[in-house]
Amino acid sequence: MSRTKRLLIICGSVLTVLSLLVGGAFLWLWTSAEVHTLGEEPFDxxxxxxxxxxxxxxxxxxxxxxxxxxxxxxxxxxxxxxxxxxxxxxxxxxxxxxxxxxxxxxxxxxxxxxxxxxxxxxxxxxxxxxxxxxxxxxxxxxxxxxxxxxxxxxxxxxxxxxxxxxxxxxxxxxxxxxxxxxDASERLALPKRYGIDDLPLIVQDVKFDGADFDHGRGMMQEAGFLGERTMVNGTLSPYREINDERVRLRLLNASTARTYNFGFSDDRTFDLIGTDGGLLERPSSLKRIQLSPGERAETVVTMRPGERTVLRSFPQDNYGDAWQERFNGGDDSFDVLQLRAAERLRPSPELPAELGELELPDGSEAVRGRHFDLKRSGINGRAMAMDRVDETVTRGTTETWTVRNTNGMPHNFHVHDVQFRVLEVNGKTPPVELRGPKDTVFVPNGTTMKLAMRFEGPADPDTPYMYHCHLLYHEDQGMMGQFVVVEKGQQAGRPGGHQH
Structure with a gap:
């Protein structure tokens, strides 16, 4: 009995130590997965x-x-x-x-x-x-x-x-x-002096490893590579001197997997004037704009003399469960760019109340609908094949595409050649940031979107366009399909093979 008791005590002790080690490792993994640079960037x-x-x-x-x-x-x-x-x-x-x-x-x-x-x-x-x-x-x-x-x-x-x-x-x-x-945009009283009051902002997340970028994915990072810092236009810890009352920021998420939730450190409002494919019908006042890889937003920020504010990416809560948010970037936050207003600012005109009409179909003339189920294994259950045409559309027609993500992780959806209108998000009217021309949309887990798009051609039955997840790790793993545009009654051809 004493020998049995000793064995039980030893086994119990080993299991306790193993449990503590596993628990400690998981706790370390959980806490180390969150990345934030708030207050840490010198902006120099x-x-x-x-x-x-x-x-x-x-x-x-x-x-x-x-x-x-x-x-x-x-x-x-x-x-x-x-x-x-x-x-x-x-x-x-x-x-x-x-x-x-x-x-x-x-x-x-x-x-x-x-x-x-x-x-x-x-x-x-x-x-x-x-x-x-x-x-x-x-x-x-x-x-x-x-x-x-x-x-x-x-x-x-x-x-x-x-x-x-x-x-x-x-x-x-x-x-x-x-x-x-x-011509229409040129007539509008918008900031339009490139590099002065009209700034391109190419935002990327990065890690470094000696003389190279570190592109390795961390444990549990199913979205793809997630960096530990951001840079804008290839500049780490950037600042920009502002000399005008209003400045136009053309935001581009050029990261390969990270989604940003842009806003300002002082929680100020800004005006959204454009999305991926052009201007909205009218400016909209926002405090946050979420951009997944490939998406763009044109915003106008009003500055006061002598002030400073920081363009920031805030945590997000629409990635799926807590596990997905923690390991795929939803909990992360970054200080991205500091804006420094001069003591004297050139006055800027008020933004126009109307920006123009959208050149987008509203879905009323759609000749058919298609459905796309997003999964890591492929779209609609099929991984990308270079010699397979997945969809054939007729030149000059409008269609509605319904995109659904029940994969438990974040995805997005990009369609080549077209700008589309988001008709519905989970059966409801889309928020204002999704009411402009779009070619890429963030599709969080549990989301269904209905899109209207028109295919103007030219017809080419042998050369396909792509549709795919623009989280590029997912794209490279096969989350992509092909469609061709044909004349009425024409059949799809057979595209060439993989040349890479």
Whole structure:
């Protein structure tokens, strides 16, 4: 009996120690998963503004840009260089700018040591010019897509889209803005002096490992890579001197997995004037705007002389359960950018009460509906296949797409070529931040969204566009499908295989 008792005591002690170790490890994992930089940023680096890309106009009126994908090094931290990729430089790329009605051609040269692509995110253009995984640019090769700008003024962007490697290519620095202008927006009294009272803000989260970025996913991070700091336009701990009463912030979430909930440290209101694909019908006063990877928002902030405020990302509570919020970034918070108003500010006009009419279908003319179930294993139960057309749509028609996430984790949904209208969120009228032109939407767990979109073509049965989760780890793992636009009665062709 004494021997049995000793064995029981020993076994009990071992189990107790193991339980304490497991419990302690879990507690450490839980507490260390939350990231916040509130009050920790010194804001000692002036915000870099991406230069406007140079261009020329050919005899036929085509505006021509040149982009070169290249490797380089950049000193994000004083005295320490990090290996990077960029367009026409060491990191990120210049801002391309064109007007509605212009013909444009972008000559893309790939000077990297591996194939890549350049996708024009949010742009309406022919499928062969889209820059998806079917338009790979081999190392040392040049690709020169051409199209006519035929959509309203908007803040779009460009980034690589190689199948299975998009996350890595974007993380290394291949991204830039593409701003569209039109006559209607030019007539509005909005801040529009680029780099002065109209600022592009490319927001990314990062980690460093010596001379390289650290792109490793932490334990339980099912959303993808989540960094421990943010930077804007490639600037860590940035500040910006403001000399005008009102400043326009073109926010782009260029992170690969992190969703931000933007607001200001003093909880001030700001005016939302535009979403992914252009201006709203009228400005809306908000204190928070949530942007998942790929989404954009145009905001106008009113400043008072001599004051300072910090653009901040606040915790979020719509990722799913507490486990998802903690390990996929919902509990995290960041100080992103400090705005410093001068002692004297140039006066700015009041914002217009009306910004214009939306060029979006309202769903009343939809000829059919489609449903898309979002899961890590694939969309509608199928992982991406380069040689399979998943959906065929008819040129000139309107459809409603219903997107549902019951996967227990956050996802979002991006459709190439079109801007859509969000008709419903869980059967209800969408909030104001989802009432403008959209090409990407955050779809938290337990959410169903109904979208209306019109397919203008041109028809191309052999070259598909993509729809996918823009959490790029999910995209690379197969959360993507393909659709082609055809003429009435035409059948889909068979797209080419994976060239990467």
């Amino acid at each position: 680096n002036a915000l870099a503004i991406p230069p406007l890309a140079e261009s020329r106009v050919d005899k036929d009126g085509t505006r021509v840009f040149d982009l070169r994908m290249q490797a380089g090094q950049k000193e994000f931290r004083e005295g320490r260089k990090t290996r990077t990729w960029g367009f026409n430089g060491d990191y990120l790329g210049p801002t391309l700018r064109a007007e509605r009605g212009e013909k444009v051609r972008v000559r893309v040269r790939n000077d990297l040591n591996e194939p890549s692509t350049v996708h024009w995110h949010g742009m309406h253009l022919p499928a062969k010019a889209d820059g998806g995984p079917h338009q790979m640019v081999a190392a040392g090769a040049t690709w020169a897509p051409q199209w006519t700008i035929d959509q309203p003024a908007a803040s779009l962007w460009y980034h690589p889209h190689p199948h299975g490697a998009t996350e890595k290519h974007v993380q290394r620095g291949l991204a830039g803005m593409f701003i569209l202008d039109d």
